Amino acid sequence: MRPFTNPNAQWRPAVLGQRIAVALFSLVLSTAAADWPQYRGPTHDGVCTEKILTQWPANGLRQIWKAPLTDGFSSFAVGQGLAVTMVKRSVEGADREVCVALDAQTGQERWAVPLGIAKYEKGGDTGTPANNGGDGPRSTPSIDGGRVYATTAQLGLYCLDAASGRQIWSRDLVRQNGGQNIGWENAASPLIDGDLLFVMGGGAGQALLGIDKHDGHVVWKGEDDPITHATPVVVTLLGVRQVIFFTQKGLVGVERATGQVLWRYRFPYSVSSAASPVVGGDIVYCSCGYGVGAGAARISRIGNQFTATGLWRLPAKTLNSHWSTPVYKDGCLYGLFGFKKFGTCPFQCVELATGRIVWSKDGFGPGGCVRVGDQVLVLGDAGELVLTQATPRGYTELARTKALTGKCWSTPAISNGHLYIRSTKEGVCLDISPGRVAHR
Template sequence: MSLLKRFFCHLPALGFIALGLGLQAADWPQYLGPGRDAVYPGQALTRAWPSGGPKVLWRKRDIGAGMSGLVVAKGRVILFHEVNRYDTIECLDVKTGKSLWKNNYASSFVAGYGSSAGPRATPAIIGDRVYTMGGQGIVVCTDFATGKTIWKVDTQKSYRASDGFFGMACSPLVEGNAVLLNIGGEAGAGIVALDKNSGKLLWKTLEDEASYSSPVLATLHGKHRAVFFTRTGLAVIDPASGKIDFQNRWRARIHASVNAAAPLVVGERIFVTSSYNTGALVVQAATDGYETLWSNDTSLSSQYTSVMHRDGFLYGTHGRADAPPTPALRCVELATGKVRWSEDDFGDCLMMLCGDRLLALMETGELVLGQASPAGWKEISRAQVVGSGARSQPALANGRLFVRDRNQLVCLEMP
């Protein structure tokens, strides 16, 4: 089995918008949560779980294929999956799991390198609309109340976008009137902005191929910016015009590689990380541009897991899912790259922070809760909550955790 094929067996779905749009304070409306930083804004998780694990509130069996993450807003959950060769956007009731509506379209996507079928990118719930992108690059805007299609754009036909090694995986980022996506299209359509109301092109820029990372928003040196981590590297862009502020090539020298973790912005600093002998990079916005603070391949080189920040420290995994050694969980100083501690052989996982609690969904289907601080790692609880092959970013909203594997979606009570 090739390294790329083995890698993709572990690749997850690659999905400040909350109170102003009528969402509850602790909703999880888009990839990595309301701030796209894998930080839960609700009540901290302070209690250990019962011996049998968190209480199962409901379970939806026999779901379709895909690695798209789950999103939650206004008492509803969006599940994006492939059912009988149709990409299906399905809306469920948060309390019961009952299906409220479905919107689907025929999917011609064929996963490469032996990877599994279905969509990869995580939806975004913005106001009264849901934005999705399937594995073959079809972008759909759906009415959140009714499930009816408002508009649909095939980026492969319109911009000659490529599904790359494993399918398109950029989770839509909505800013102002634009839906921002790294699609890797031709003729300067590496990154595009589509009108959120019509799907029409607002601007396009760069020749960069698409990565499996998703963009984030930031204010850098007083300017509102979108930060992308394309297959080529870091790009800081004006979301209103597409004007490039800054680029830094940051990718492996070998072709058989990917950039997958989302960029992380802390104040004026931007952190990106990759594997394949590439490593981590931190740049800082300055009056005359951007400067590199540090870079190395020894501190926090994550193959796909997005890194989180708390009080000046980064928390994430170091290592590859498809090659030994098993990834370690690490705490690293943001300012210097110094490793504070390393929990070796931690494993492949997707994570989020809830106060000083770190919640990790392991690829094996285990859920791990621990206390993460610069002083060290302390595991609090561990439970098997789903089967193996858990590669979709979970969602935590209003005391409920939503987790999926290859076959089921589970809603858990988080005390």
């Protein structure tokens, strides 16, 4: 008998194996890739879980699209097929803050919704002589469950349909919650965790707010803290899910579902900070410019009792974060530190437990950064994009490219192998996926 030699019978298992391999590979990609649905990412800490390209082409990362944008310091949020940000535009002869949704794949504008007046009493027009101006919205929208949530400089909170931009509900935090805006106007972004949205802006007894994201009603409210520009963070700390706000009294950790105060760390100031708290293990870092400085507290728990114990406090001349929030890895902070050092502020490694500056590299300017595994992606204020190694052993630069024109007081967003960054003039989507061949 002749052996069975049907070519189709031999081919099919091979194809099946290939298809299984492709399916498994796709599954790995789908689980590793993620949306970047709000300011500083899905876990509120500036950390991306995707793999990225670490060896960049000599002519820079491949540009997928570039879109003109007008003034603003808002970052991108990416989800639902959209890249959403805030800009200042002239609408019917008046400057307005506008929530803009771009197609995440093409950069084409899908919708734009005016939300409030664009008025900034003290302004953000400063910068180097060659890179100033561009004042506009500071807050970054959030995307969740087919909706976009945006907070204006005048503390208006809006929920929009992600597909059309249609308003679903809105809340005036000043009028409805007895709030008072602050100098330079609001910069904090709406923070979403589960069914709740967290903001500051109410008056006495309601400075901190937990709001139902579905209909905008207040679920919990509390405290009298003067608000600041820093976006809160949500973490599970010592077994309890909590929201950490940075107010003009200092850090306050509250139970996520009820708003019950769990602990406080006294760090008083009366000026501005737009840098969010950073959590590393049981230590929380905070900082403010304008001569205030930086500090950190260790949070402990015995039973249901939480305690915040100050670890260190440094003057502003030694260490401070103005609005650029650092990222954390293995006991160290990595970020852009310094006050009003436009075009020059250093990228530094700081030991979280002590505040000791491990190393410092000048020449970046106050932009933003995110951590991707063992690397930190840094966007300088003049649009220089730099990939560095997150190591205390010394500054190690892996790649660099000029990515944007205009002023970049914003934070990068990474979603599904794409990098979304913006300036006061334009937004850019770059291919940063590791599977791309780097053509030189």
